[in-house]
Amino acid sequence: AAAEPGQELKDAYDGAYEGTVVTMAGPFTDADAVKFDESILAFEEATGIDIQYEGSKEFEAAITIRVDGGDPPDIVDFPQPGLLANMVKKGQVVDLNTVIDPAWLKQNYSAGWLEMGTMEGPDGPITAGVWGRANGKSTVWYPKAEFDAAGYQVPTTWDEMLALTELIANDGDTPWCIGIESGAATGWALTDWVEDVMLRTTSLENYDKWVRGELKFDSPEVRNAMAYVTDIWFNDDYVYGGRASIPTTFFGDAPTPMFDTPPKCWLHRQGNFISSFFPEDIQAQAGTAFDFFYLPPIDPAYGKPVLGAGDIYAMFNDRPEVRAVIQYFSTGESVKGWVEAGGAISPHKDSSLDWYADPVTAKVADMLINAESFRFDGSDLMPGAVGAGSFWKSMTDFVSGSVDLDTALQ
Numbered sequence: 037a038a039a040e041p042g043q044e045l046k047d048a049y050d051g052a053y054e055g056t057v058v059t060m061a062g063p064f065t066d067a068d069a070v071k072f073d074e075s076i077l078a079f080e081e082a083t084g085i086d087i088q089y090e091g092s093k094e095f096e097a098a099i100t101i102r103v104d105g106g107d108p109p110d111i112v113d114f115p116q117p118g119l120l121a122n123m124v125k126k127g128q129v130v131d132l133n134t135v136i137d138p139a140w141l142k143q144n145y146s147a148g149w150l151e152m153g154t155m156e157g158p159d160g161p162i163t164a165g166v167w168g169r170a171n172g173k174s175t176v177w178y179p180k181a182e183f184d185a186a187g188y189q190v191p192t193t194w195d196e197m198l199a200l201t202e203l204i205a206n207d208g209d210t211p212w213c214i215g216i217e218s219g220a221a222t223g224w225a226l227t228d229w230v231e232d233v234m235l236r237t238t239s240l241e242n243y244d245k246w247v248r249g250e251l252k253f254d255s256p257e258v259r260n261a262m263a264y265v266t267d268i269w270f271n272d273d274y275v276y277g278g279r280a281s282i283p284t285t286f287f288g289d290a291p292t293p294m295f296d297t298p299p300k301c302w303l304h305r306q307g308n309f310i311s312s313f314f315p316e317d318i319q320a321q322a323g324t325a326f327d328f329f330y331l332p333p334i335d336p337a338y339g340k341p342v343l344g345a346g347d348i349y350a351m352f353n354d355r356p357e358v359r360a361v362i363q364y365f366s367t368g369e370s371v372k373g374w375v376e377a378g379g380a381i382s383p384h385k386d387s388s389l390d391w392y393a394d395p396v397t398a399k400v401a402d403m404l405i406n407a408e409s410f411r412f413d414g415s416d417l418m419p420g421a422v423g424a425g426s427f428w429k430s431m432t433d434f435v436s437g438s439v440d441l442d443t444a445l446q
Contacts, residue, residue: 041363048360054084062113075373131162148410215285223428322394
């Protein structure tokens with residue numbers, strides 16, 4: 037028989053917790069906050085539970101103060117699991133193995149998502165949270181209509197992708213659109229490339245050690261990954277505008293030349309959110325004017341890993357109505373409205389690809405749900421001084437040529 041999330045969710049739909057309040061905190065503000073509120077409205081109306089979500093652009097600092105001060109919200113939405121892991125170590129988080137049927141979690145999430153939600157507490161590993169929203173990053177976008185007309189073939193291996201790169205260059209065009217400028221966050225787009233290649237050239241264990249600081253940046257594994265990246269990035273025949281343009285090209289503008297007639301560049305590796313930066317008339321033509329392919333594997337020993345990010349919901353106060361809400365968030369129904377409105381991908385196996393407004397987003401969702409192995413964005417997991425600091429800056433300095441590789445990795 038199929039597993040179910042838990043008894044409290046059933047009781048909630050029977051009206052057992054009508055009139056109760058469950059507080060939440062997280063990073064959703066503005067349009068995201070509206071989409072989240074609208075996506076949970078049907079549950080609130082059906083159960084009478086009032087989910088009060090407080091979003092903040094200063095979320096990380098604010099939530100740490102609240103939790104350490106002994107006044108946590110009932111449920112917290114973490115976009116960066118590293119921060120949640122710190123609280124799990126302190127014993128501040130409820131183990132969801134005691135709240136949600138483990139058989140249900142195994143049934144409704146792939147192994148990769150469950151592994152990332154398992155964190156080390158004072159007394160051993162716990163299920164620290166459930167994943168509510170996801171996005172995929174192992175995607176290479178291309179102008180489908182022009183691509184097909186040129187007779188190009190979607191590559192399925194890294195060597196095939198390099199052969200396609202060389203073919204486009206030999207045809208007199210520029211293969212890749214690349215830009216990493218992002219204000220104070222300049223450089224993050226390169227760290228994503230390095231992370232994706234790390235997953236394809238070394239073990240998941242080594243990736244995890246690297247994220248934890250146990251595998252150094254100047255290790256052979258990281259140097260090897262950098263070589264795969266720079267083989268493309270530092271060849272001026274392969275990059276629109278050449279290497280010199282990469283640090284000054286805004287990441288959101290980088291793919292735009294793909295949609296010139298004829299295309300000025302043909303391939304752009306970026307997360308699924310990038311389609312919202314495409315020209316408006318192009319956005320409406322998903323699957324015809326543009327599409328993506330999975331960033332191909334490199335070493336067959338490491339399979340077909342997927343790099344991504346997402347929101348993990350953790351529970352801090354144990355009451356029946358809070359149990360009901362966290363059980364609800366373990367279901368695809370909890371994010372269905374947001375998926376249909378656009379801007380979210382469900383990591384839940386009980387979600388439907390029919391919910392997605394276009395076939396391309398549905399394909400990203402399918403890639404995420406069925407990933408052989410999955411790892412979270414490494415720089416988001418690293419301590420902020422590195423992940424959102426020295427890693428971004430050093431990679432930018434390296435691309436711009438102001439430092440060499442040895443200096444950047446040190």
